[in-house]
Every structure is written in C-alpha cells, then in structure tokens.
Amino acid sequence: MLPVNQDKNVTENREIYVGGSDVPTILGLNKYKTQFELAQEKVGIVKSEFKGNEYTHFGNVMEPQIRDYINLVNETDFKPDTKTDKNRYVRSNTDGYDFENNMILEIKTHGANPTLKVYEAQMQLYMAQYGCEYGWLALYNRPDNFDTEFDSSRLKIEVVERDDEYVNQIYEAIETFWIRCEFLRDNPKATEQEFYNFGQNEVQVIANQVSKLEIQLAGFKEIEKQYKEAKQKLHDAMEEYDIKKFETDHIVITRVLPTERKSIDSTRLKKELPDIASRYERVSKVSGSVRIKLKEAN
Template identity: 40%
Template sequence: MQDVTKDRDKYIGGSDIPIIMGLSPFKTRFELAQEKAGIREDDFKGNEYTEYGNYIEPIIRQYINEKYGYNFVEDKIINGNIRYHADGRDAGRSTTLEVKSTSQIHTDLTGYKKYSVQLAFGMDQFKDKHGLLAVYNRPDDFSKEFDPKRLQIFNIEREDVDEMLLLEIDPAVTNFVKDVEKLKENPFMTEEDLQPHDITRWFDRVTALEGQMLAFKDLEKQYKDAKENLKKAMEDHCIKKWTTNNGTQITLVPDGKDTTIEVFDEKTFIAENPEMAEKYMVEKTKKGRTGYVRITPPKDRLNTAG
C-alpha cells in the first residue's frame, strides 16, 4: 500500500476535501489550514478504525474486481499542490474507486456527502467519467471476515458531480489555498481574521441584536408574569373590569372551559382503508427547508448561561 501520509502538509489530498468543506466531525478547516501552513502539527497517528479501514480496503477492491469485472488498482496523481490517492482506479474504464468503512450507514448517497465530495474530487483529478463509492458497514467487533452483505456500492457519473465541483468543491479549495498562504505570512492570524469583511460585519450585527433579543426575552417574561399576577389579583378580589385615571380599561377575561369535540381520525382511516385512501391522494410540492446560520456560543458561555 502506498504511503499517503508522506509530505501531507505540502499537498491538498482527497481526505482533506471533507474537512475543507466543513463536513468532517474530526477536524476543522482552520486546524487543517494551520497544519498546511506549518504552524500546527498533525499528531494523529491512526487508530483502530483507520487500521481496520486499511485492512478491509484491498479485500473490497479485489471483491469488486472479481464480481463486477473491474481492474481497480491503487493509483496516485499529483497536480501542483494537489495530490490524490485513489483506493482504486480502472484507467481502461475511466473509473475511480473510493472505499470507506463506517458504522454510520445510510440508505442513499445523500447521507455520504463527505465521501462523495472526496470521490468527485478524485474523478476530476484523473479526468475520469465514472466513480464508485464502496461503503462497508464496519462490524462492532471489527471482524476481519468480509461479508458482502455489509457492502453498499454507489455509482456516480461525471455529469452528476460537475455542478458540485464547480459550485462547491473548487471554490472551497481555492479559498482554502489562499487562507493557507495568509497564515504562512502571518501565523498569528485567527480564524476570524481570515473571514471576509462582510461576514464579520454581519456577525457583529447579529451578535449585537442577539444581546438585545436576550434582554427583550427577559423583559417579556417579566411582562407575562406581571399580567398573570394582575389577573390573579382581580380574580381574588372579584373585580371583572375597572378604569385607570388616564382612561385605560382593564378587563378580566376568564379561563375558558374544556370542551370535547369530534375530529376525523385520518391516520386510522388510512391504515384501515388503504385502497380507498389511495384514490384521494394527490401530489403536492413540499417546499424545502430554508437554510440558516447556526450560532453556537463557546462552551464556557453555555455552562454559565441562565
């Protein structure tokens, strides 16, 4: 097996792509940039998960070759500051293979975004037309007995990843390279220093407004508590309505009584009459969730809040 860790800090490799795009739970983009700039050491030497991956990879590659008629062999390509190591490549069929072992299994390719971007990056480097993502459901006991039933294989065509490359991967890599150069020039730069001015400007605005919103929420709670106490006081003194000196009318609206109504049990009806319910099914477009910015305060702030 080729040594894919040698001179890693000098190149951007396939395994760096999920980190650069913020898809990795193990390392941040800024930490990786510091490593590439030579101001932070990558002290990860591997663990039982990477060891198992190294063991099962050639077994899966051979299985795919024998079962599906491929001729995948390990391959590597270097393009300037880019270096991609392929778990398998069949040059004759213009196909790149990426093998992953994990305990987090999904039913379709959308759940494996951090793997598919890596494969798409490799396909682009080799200029291959096809890609195969092989995901192996790693046993809890790390059994070394290969079980084909645990293997998922996804086909990816070049036309399917071109948009991802153009709109997501390539811009992310370009910006990352620029940030690494900035860190080399000034190793004391923080992650915030690397952000474009409009991002930090709007973040400062969001932070300021967040402080006002927190104060408003506290004020709103005090207001609701005061109104509840006023309501209770009027009930205690049997006062239903009164007028203040400036003409404001205060009216007690009593609690409503619980009532029982009949509603159509749609869930039970569909379960008991599936064929009849099918006649009334219509297609509707469900609007996708609107994206947003999630802001997570530092842990020390979370622990002292409230």
C-alpha cells in the same frame, strides 16, 4: 499494507497538497476538524497528532480484500493510484482506478450512519482529476466486533456521477483555502476569525482601489464624449471648406471620405431563416467578470 498514516503517497509532502480527505474539511463537512485547524497543519504551525485508531486500522485491513472481491465479481481491474495537479496543489490518492473503464473506486468502511456527503465530495475531486464521468462508492458496513473476515453481505456499491458544478465549487474552495494559508503563513498569530475574513478583507481593499479607478474612468468618459463632439465639428468644418489634410504642431488630421460598409443583419437572419443562422452560429467562452456601476449622488 501500511497504515494510512505511514503510506508515502499520503504523508510525503502532505503540507504542499490538498488531498481527498482534506476536501470535506475545506467544504465544512468534517465535524472533527475545521478549515482553520487544517491550515495550521499545512503551514506548520501545529502538527497533526492523529496516528490512527481501530477504525482506520480496520479500514486499512479490509480495503484490499474489498477491492479484490469487486474486481473478481465484476471483472474490473481497480488498482490504487495517485494523480497530482501541481498547478492547483491537489493530489488524489484513489482506492482504485480502472484504466480500461476509466472509472474510480472509493472504498469506505462505516458504522450505522455513513457520511455520504463526505465520501461523495472526495469522489468528485477524484473523478475530476482522472477525467471520469462516474465512479463506484463501495460501502462496507463494519461489524461491531471489528471482525476482519470479509463478508460480501456487508458490501454495497453505489454509482456516483460527476457533477461539474460541484467540482468547480470544490476547486474554488481549494483556491480560497490556499490563499488563506498564505495569509496564515505570513501571520502565524492570526485568529480564526481573521483567517476566515482574510478573503473578505482582500476584496474590500481591491474594491476600494476599483472604486477610485471607476470614478476616474467616469471623468475620462466625459472627456471622451467632448472629444467625439469636437471631432465631429472638425470634420464638418473641413468638409465645408473642402480641406483634405490639416497639421498642427503635434498632430496630422486627414479627412476620410464617406463610404459604404456591408454587414449581415443577424437579427433579421435569425428571425427569417433560423435554420441557416444556427448553422453558422459560433459559440465562444466568456470569462467571468464583475459588473461595476457608480452610485448616483444624493
């Protein structure tokens, strides 16, 4: 098996995609690399100097042995696999995917204190990418002497369930990361603070634009109020003098006769016949939005 840094699935077009190993960095869980440093690598300002070490080499040697053992004992069919989302620029290289059971396997060789939050963050992305409800986290306790002879007593498997709320947080963090990368690409000499503040600065600019439009809209609302009042007076006058139609140089005004409109009293229906009301209730997705309110003048 090739070392991780030579695996084409991992290295090819790496600057284009966010991978599972990048997610902990983007979320701030990686104590060895910052999001800013990762962004510098993605946009080509600096090159990653990491070429692997005894820990990654041990993991590369043990991974196929651990996967084969798990498949044999559990009658599963985990195989390394890659899933790419070209819309989000995300690529998931999972240590194993079992098509029949729709389940992913993540293999980690670790020391005395495994970084579970890091591992689980990667798995959440993989499970979302593959549409899995849960996955197996295989934890192999690395011996001090780095002995690569497989020892089943060192293996522990934990079941990790997909957390859709956490997945959404990950996707949002990735989207923000790519926005910051674009800023860094256009401003390669930007400081780390400028990199992190870019989103806030962008919000400030847009918020100022919205503020001006909101003030204009408030003026339009006053005009709309006056317009409705004028329309009502016009209707009353045409009704009083029995005028059905009136024209000016620019508009044609037609008086619409009163009529009845029937509708369902949904509040009363839900109160008096809740079972029937629930049968005809329709649920629609509501997109996220922002609520804006003008401040009262002092």
